[in-house]
Amino acid sequence: MAENRRSFLTKIGWLTGGLITPVNKIRARDPFNLTNDPVYFTNGFKMMEVSASEVIIWTRLCANEKPNPLIHPKAKHETQNNEYPIDFNEQMPVREMDGGVSGSPGWVRAIVENQRRKQVSEWQQASSERDFTVSFPFIDLEPDTEYRVRLEGKAENGSVTARQSGSFRTAGTAARPTDLLLTTSTCQYFWNHDDKDRGFKTYDAMRQIDPDFFIHTGDYVYYDRIGPMVDNLEKARHKWHAMDGWPSLKEFYQHVPIYMLKDDHDLLKDDVFPDSNPLGEFTLEQGLQVWRENVPLKDKPYRTFRWGKDLQIWLVEGREFRTPREVQIQNARTIWGDEQKQWFTNTMKASDATFKILFSPTPVVGPDREKKMDNHANQLFREEGNWLRQFLADMNGVFVVNGDRHWQYFSIDEETGLREFGAGPVSDAQSGGWDQDDNRPEHRFLRVKGGFLSIKVFRHNDIPKIEFRHCDVNGDEMHREEFEA
Template sequence: MSEHVVRPSRRLVLKSLASGAGLALAGSRIGDVLAQGTAPAAVTSNRLRPLVPSGVMSGDVTATSGIVWSRADRPSRMIVEYSMSESFKSFERRIGPAALESSDFTARMDLTGLPPGADVFYRVRFQDLVNDKAFSEPVTGRLRTATLSADRPVTFVFSGDEAGQGWGINERFGGYRIYEAMRRESPDFFIHSGDQIYADNPIQAEVKLPDGSLWNNVVTEAKSHVAQTLDDYRGAFSYNHLDANKRRFMAEVPFLVQWDDHEVRNNWYPGQQIGPEEKRYQTRAISLLAARAKQAMFEYNPFRINQLDPEQVYRGFQFGPLLDVFMLDERSYRGPNSPNRQTKLDTDSQFLGPQQAAWLKQSLKASKAAWKVIASDMPISLVVPDGNPDVPKGTYEAWANADDGAPSGRELELMDILRFIKRENIANVVWVTADVHYAQATYYDPSRAKFSEFKPFWEFVGGPINAGTFGPNELDMTFGPELRYVSIPKDNPQNQSPAARQQYYGRAKIDPASRAMTVSLHDLDGKSLWEVKLDPEA
């Protein structure tokens, strides 16, 4: 349904008061009541009104727009009111789409015509489609549009890997504490670098820790087994919304999200058939599982859907003169996982695929921003073996192939991108990623590399948000990586629970005066562990 703006009038105020319809209108007593989170007298029972179990969320912000997302518990219509004032003294209302069974009662609205560089306050309610006098209580949120000014700083945070290895929401531990730490940074937006869910990792009520104590999880039926049906994947996404820290963060910070492997199944690639060694799956075709997972991912995130390709995940965002962000998709177009030693770039060795790679190169070339951040869901030089029981040993999952030599396999595609950046003299490119479940800062120096036709650049790794800690991974030297910081020791025990406090996120701040970008890496409570100031190339 096309959205439209309704401006309050005295006639509408009187009509709503008389009918008890529950419309929150500027200057009316009923508007004041709804702004305080209470309901009109016409409907007093939660049993009769729609509920909003997953809170609100925003994302894919531009200078003049932002997606607002929420979810109801029954067939209902989304209504969004927004204001430039937290008090909602004056506001606009937009009538949104119906939240139906076909979308698991999720709904999103693209708020357009917003002012640049502004805090926009919004509240979401749902109107019952059976009893149209029944409205949910309003749930409030805030998003920040991208600035067009060169005089305003830009701050963002990044991390990934959420609820993996059976480490779920432990309320005794404080839940997903890292979301609260990131919220306190008051960032302009958050890059979720993938593994938003672990569809292949069930969550049980208790897990015994090495010291004999218990890790206690919130449990749901959907997370008691691996995800295979559409409802299973939906249940995995909705599970993470049970965490109070995440809901609070969602309501205050816009998301830019991408996916990696665990949204579907560990280390998946298109066309894969799950082998007989993996006993947990009755559905063996990965492409079918991936289609269900992608639908759930789009339903449960504030994506701005590409009308030409409704399933496209990669996209770019402009944050004024200081920053452009390019979100990659390293799942949908990759060739099969293999020893990754091909000597030519073709359908077997591609990672981004030719269309996405061309988009990235041309977008980087067209960018006028001081800094260009590439959000990659997998790291460049860290070796990530494909350890699934149904694949041969010596099979690799990411860019690197552990041979330290000249580029081969998927490295050929990266070589082409890095060479293009140098040839076009594109300055100040930084990569951010997650996937490996620890934090790292890496400087890539062409003088140390087997292939040297590239400009020096940095890569920063965050994560996990709430998952097992692993690593550190082996380093492939093809592109001359130099480790500047690693958050864990070489002999670190694998799959450490969040109780070990080895959960990490990154923060980047761009100063408008110097145009320098300061990147820091933080633990789950926000303590800064390491930082570097990057001066822009002229």
């Protein structure tokens, strides 16, 4: 049955843009002449959507060995905490912009193996239609098992000149307890980097604690900020090239799988709704296109993953299904849409995991600023927010971890008791939007700075426990909460 399934998947290419399905041996013949045209994995690679039996390997084939150097100094904004490039020429050729990485046509294959079995993909073509990105779905993996990953790349008529390697561990099954550590963060604007050579200190700090996986809760890039301000498809793609060119990110992803959520800034612009106007020539549909080039998913943008007996995570979609902003409706406005809400309630009720974490691109509890109107902690979506908070509070062992907010916090909803952790932005320069002295009744912890949130699931004397730690950009602990099943 497994062999038939692999054959079927190979024919239909079940992963959008990925026409390669892993096999037990090399099936493709090398059709190329042995010349030595160099290509590179300058944007690294990502191991995505890891489960107990599957993984998707993503990469991009590049023409230059290193990203363009930073040629613009930066300075703090006059009224905001953010930093911006000085005298950035928005009309300069994109290929010459700071951090730029040109793509290259060619061919890539991926190899995933453990001590017992080796799977090798067929060669997949990297072409300009998908910005030279490729992705490889691997199935039939063993649970709770360490795997090695190797990537090989070559030009159209060349021998292999690009090689990259890494490793990851698959998720454990629901039958057995599994100790694990994960990290999460949000909101990273290229010019708010805090290490001019490596990018972001947070990624190096997370790498030091060796998490089992990482969840980025949205705003991976910022289309609507200068350096460049996106007004076409080429500039939007550049934002991803520059971000993924930072050494701190590339080295982190070599050994830490990632799940990604999207939010407004890496789809189009601030507080985007389905009826939002384009950024110049860059449309919402193109924003979805670029997202899918860089974040290949097997199916729907909302999904759930089990990591052992004691943890299940839910990753939800907050932009594609929401009620258009300018539409006049009689019923309550929705962020999730009916289909996603039904999926979520069904899967949450069916779960027997000890701890359940909803990862949301935007707040559910908050508190949030009164002027905001795009999340469940706001008045515009009050009815759906009330329903969601009550539903989650009625379940056992549920926590919310959110992105989007540029400060770290732990809050408890006064009406339902639902607990929410805001991970905070990747860098201190990205922090802001809240007054450090504005402690609301919901707050149990508040810090208007950057860093990350680590979550540890473990057992002590066979009692399941979960620990949340807010850390600064250097990895130093700022706050800790521990809960027992």
